[in-house]
Amino acid sequence: MLWDSYGWYSLRAWLWLLFDVITSRLIQLKPVEQRILNDAVVVITGANSGIGKETARLFVKSGAKVILACRNSTLGYQVKEEFCAKNKALEAKIWVLPLDLQSTASIRAFVEQWKSLQLPLDYLILNAGVLGVPLSYTEDHVEMHFGVNHLGHFMLTLLLMENLIQTKHSRVVIVSSLTYLLGSLRLDDINYKNRRYRSFEAYASSKLCNLLFMRELCKRYKSDHLSIVAVHPGDVHTQVARHFGKWIYYLYDKVASVFLRSPEQGALSVYAAAVDPYLSSFSGIFTMNVDQLVPLAANATHDASSKYLWKKSLSLISFHPNEVEMLRSLRILDEDEYLQCLANCSREES
């Protein structure tokens, strides 16, 4: 079991998670005030189902311009159609752009298409994620949970930094999870060459990476104009568990769903993390149940770990020279990282 290796710490984490699951539905969520966000622009990854779709719905209702970043654009267009069914005028305010976070090429293509829209970027919602997939790798040969949930979003955020910074009071919302408590940072063996693969642990670790990424980005980019927050949407009944075995999924579907939140309820916390005026004065925080601040455990606030993760993530991505220059000019890379990334670009090209 997971807790053999971590003992009391892990047992406490399991108990906390269990408590969180059982109380998911019982807790009365504070009603979220629908804000009027005319012309604010929001990009949501994984917007074609579950929490991403419901978060998109809340933003559409608020009058925002919404970019649905979906791996499958057919599904993305179905969602757009659903949103516009009663009000055709909305069509001009919703875009569907393909984004597959397991592919560097797709992330780059997404960013290019996005830039061609020439919009500001007020909210970037990093919601897409995989959970419980069997050991598999992204196009860039990185384990899937780490690759999609962390690394893909890492690259996407860096490439959009310019736009985020140029927009006043912009905000990045990272959808993480309390399960980060059971994660570990084993960057020496991302691809599980020398240890047993457990999909849940891989998921939990990717959620820990989300929080460490938030920490490092906050440290590197201090500004009143950009804040970065993470949110635990609660234990939500979505299709994300479909990868677990058949009977586990059956149990999950029939039994646990009694306790779990609906995607609509989960989306409330994500939406609030983006627009709640009370929360919008914070950066580097972790929220849940709409307006609750959750203290982060030591594993997620460890400076050496967040720096290590940052450097490792940079080394796994082959940036283009113009991207490296952009990141340097924004002072997101230090001089050493700049030179190394640049050296790695030219090696890629030759």
Ligand SMILES: *[C@@H]1O[C@H](CO)[C@@H](O)[C@H](O)[C@H]1NC(C)=O
């Ligand atoms: C996208 O979703 C549609 C509708 O479910 C499906 O028919 C199609 O095969 C999917 N495309 C990809 C590339 O997965």
Ligand SMILES: *[C@@H]1O[C@H](CO)[C@@H](O)[C@H](O)[C@H]1NC(C)=O
């Ligand atoms: C997380 O932090 C706790 C307390 O500092 C420590 O005991 C535990 O080993 C850490 N877990 C992992 C997986 O790093």
Ligand SMILES: *[C@@H]1O[C@H](CO)[C@@H](O)[C@H](O)[C@H]1NC(C)=O
């Ligand atoms: C550059 O590539 C080398 C070899 O793959 C790697 O060890 C190093 O960390 C990379 N550096 C950066 C900043 O990408």
